[in-house]
Amino acid sequence: NPSPSSQGLNMYTWQEIQRHNQETDQWLVINRKVYDVTGWADRHPGGHQVLNHYAGEDATDVFRAIHPDPDIVRLYLKPLLIGELAPEEPNQERNKNVSEVSGLKSMQRDEDELYFRVSLSFSVVNQPSCLGGPAIA
Numbered sequence: 441n442p443s444p445s446s447q448g449l450n451m452y453t454w455q456e457i458q459r460h461n462q463e464t465d466q467w468l469v470i471n472r473k474v475y476d477v478t479g480w481a482d483r484h485p486g487g488h489q490v491l492n493h494y495a496g497e498d499a500t501d502v503f504r505a506i507h508p509d510p511d512i513v514r515l516y517l518k519p520l521l522i523g524e525l526a527p528e529e530p531n532q533e534r535n536k537n538v539s540e541v542s543g544l545k546s547m548q549r550d551e552d553e554l555y556f557r558v559s560l561s562f563s564v565v566n567q568p569s570c571l572g573g574p575a576i577a
């Protein structure tokens with residue numbers, strides 16, 4: 441069971457967060473905060489598939505790259521907040537170092553059409569020189 445932090449937020453481990461990786465039960469981690477996007481994913485302006493892709497994972501890098509206006513997203517994030525990463529947990533789950541580009545590569549495998557849409561938003565980082573990097577497992 442999660443224990444509350446000093447700010448009254450529940451604290452979660454990656455082990456717990458990774459369980460919420462289903463369309464019917466999906467959490468995201470952004471900047472060490474945990475968000476339950478289960479009921480909200482269909483209303484995400486960027487579509488539910490990109491959220492599904494990161495369910496149970498850390499989406500900090502991709503989130504920052506795509507949503508440049510913190511004031512807009514803050515309004516959306518607030519009601520979805522359910523807790524934060526426990527202090528002893530690493531920023532990313534172990535054995536996973538999801539960069540923006542490798543995230544895009546795996547999305548391309550999943551969804552060609554989606555890759556195209558997202559890569560439009562990513563035009564700054566989506567340079568040919570970036571695309572030869574190693575794919576993630």
Ligand code: HEM
Nearest residue numbers: 475485486490491494499502503506512513516517558561
């Ligand atoms: C809880 C997490 C998230 C929240 C609250 C959120 C919120 C938003 C909001 C408010 C917009 C519209 C931006 C605007 O009007 O300027 C947006 C657009 C978008 N989001 Fe997210 N987002 C989240 C996570 C993600 C993730 C993980 C991705 C992964 C790729 C993503 C991809 C996109 C894309 C591609 C758009 C642009 C859609 C378009 O312009 O067609 N979002 N998001």
